[in-house]
Amino acid sequence: MTSSVSWGLLLLAGLCLLVPSCLAEDPQEGTAQDTSQHDHDHPAYLKVNPSLAEFAFRLYRQLAQDSGTTNIFFSPVSIATAFAMLSLGAKADTHTQILEGLNFNLTETPEAEIHEGFQELLRTLNKPANELQLTTGNGLFVNESLKLVEKFSEDVKKLYHSDAFSVNFKDTEEAKKHINDYVEKGTHGKIVDLVKDLDENAVFALVNYIFFKGKWEKPFEAELTTEEDFHVDEETTVKVPMMKRLGMFNVHHCEKLSSWVLTMDYVGNATAIFFLPDEGKLQHLEDELTEEIVAKFLKNRETRSANLHFPKLSISGTYDLKTVLSKLGITKVFHNGADLSGVTEEAPLKLSKAVHKAVLTVDEKGTEAAGTTFVEAIPMSIPPEISFNKPFFFTIHDRITGNDIFMGKVVNPTQK
Numbered sequence: 001m002t003s004s005v006s007w008g009l010l011l012l013a014g015l016c017l018l019v020p021s022c023l024a025e026d027p028q029e030g031t032a033q034d035t036s037q038h039d040h041d042h043p044a045y046l047k048v049n050p051s052l053a054e055f056a057f058r059l060y061r062q063l064a065q066d067s068g069t070t071n072i073f074f075s076p077v078s079i080a081t082a083f084a085m086l087s088l089g090a091k092a093d094t095h096t097q098i099l100e101g102l103n104f105n106l107t108e109t110p111e112a113e114i115h116e117g118f119q120e121l122l123r124t125l126n127k128p129a130n131e132l133q134l135t136t137g138n139g140l141f142v143n144e145s146l147k148l149v150e151k152f153s154e155d156v157k158k159l160y161h162s163d164a165f166s167v168n169f170k171d172t173e174e175a176k177k178h179i180n181d182y183v184e185k186g187t188h189g190k191i192v193d194l195v196k197d198l199d200e201n202a203v204f205a206l207v208n209y210i211f212f213k214g215k216w217e218k219p220f221e222a223e224l225t226t227e228e229d230f231h232v233d234e235e236t237t238v239k240v241p242m243m244k245r246l247g248m249f250n251v252h253h254c255e256k257l258s259s260w261v262l263t264m265d266y267v268g269n270a271t272a273i274f275f276l277p278d279e280g281k282l283q284h285l286e287d288e289l290t291e292e293i294v295a296k297f298l299k300n301r302e303t304r305s306a307n308l309h310f311p312k313l314s315i316s317g318t319y320d321l322k323t324v325l326s327k328l329g330i331t332k333v334f335h336n337g338a339d340l341s342g343v344t345e346e347a348p349l350k351l352s353k354a355v356h357k358a359v360l361t362v363d364e365k366g367t368e369a370a371g372t373t374f375v376e377a378i379p380m381s382i383p384p385e386i387s388f389n390k391p392f393f394f395t396i397h398d399r400i401t402g403n404d405i406f407m408g409k410v411v412n413p414t415q416k
Contacts, residue, residue, distance in 0.1 A: 132268025
């Protein structure tokens, strides 16, 4: 094959967020590599957290600008992990664009620290927990005729705990099935048919997924759920099953954001933060909200009684990352001038496709198992009624690593 031909490289970030609980395996627990890099006081992921947070909000704002009146749901950690892993095989401007597009300042943060940060982040997120399941996975699908650069193979396995599979991309149906089966298994059947079509010129696919299951610390009672109106916009109202609970919540009204802020913990180390803007203030909320503000809400909690109404929902987001990341400055990797010679030296590569899919389910108990009724004392004063019956923003936060693992906006709960 001549060097003038650009082979296709397929990158897929696939993930799922749900609500329940199981054990996740730590792929590298107890190894000398992890022990040497893991400092409980100064874990390596602290070096990458600020960049990941900034990337998450930049990506959200770009998706919000492009989405119009559709729901938004994605995992900034999943997308950043996939592209950071790909950067191990990129060189020159292609390499610089990827890391700078992920908001890393390469003069302030050495590249080795970036990859060590992701290594420690993945190790920590995959640490077994009885109360919460949070599992991430990376897979390399390599054409059986393609020889990868040895250092790239070693680095993606060591730093990103990646599995490697040999496939025949000329048999597009079989290759597609292999990739889809991997994602479906990793997301416990919640994401199926991630790859809809596959270019026969593709020779390499990179897949990242993240799967989360948790149950609410304070569940809703299913028998109280009733159908209510959700106001998509001034002209559109839809009927949704609305969960209800009168109780003590970490909730207050933020004047700066012109929004109600509700913090709800999962059993374990994850927290959901929901932002319900005042009438006409959704754009204001999206413009003003930062990771620093989110961190303050997590640290300074205000508990008060409230009569909460929250929609039971199941939404998803599917994104062509070539389109959205190009607007964030990551362009070269998608074109014929891409330098991915660190992946293979056999022929030029470019990233032909990058797909990201996320699924979110929110229900009363947050678990498939039967839950116990939760009872608590309520002050005698009349509590405010807080109804999430119009578009709202949310983030799912991992309290151990300090990362927003999921982010999104519910515009229409009935929109799948």
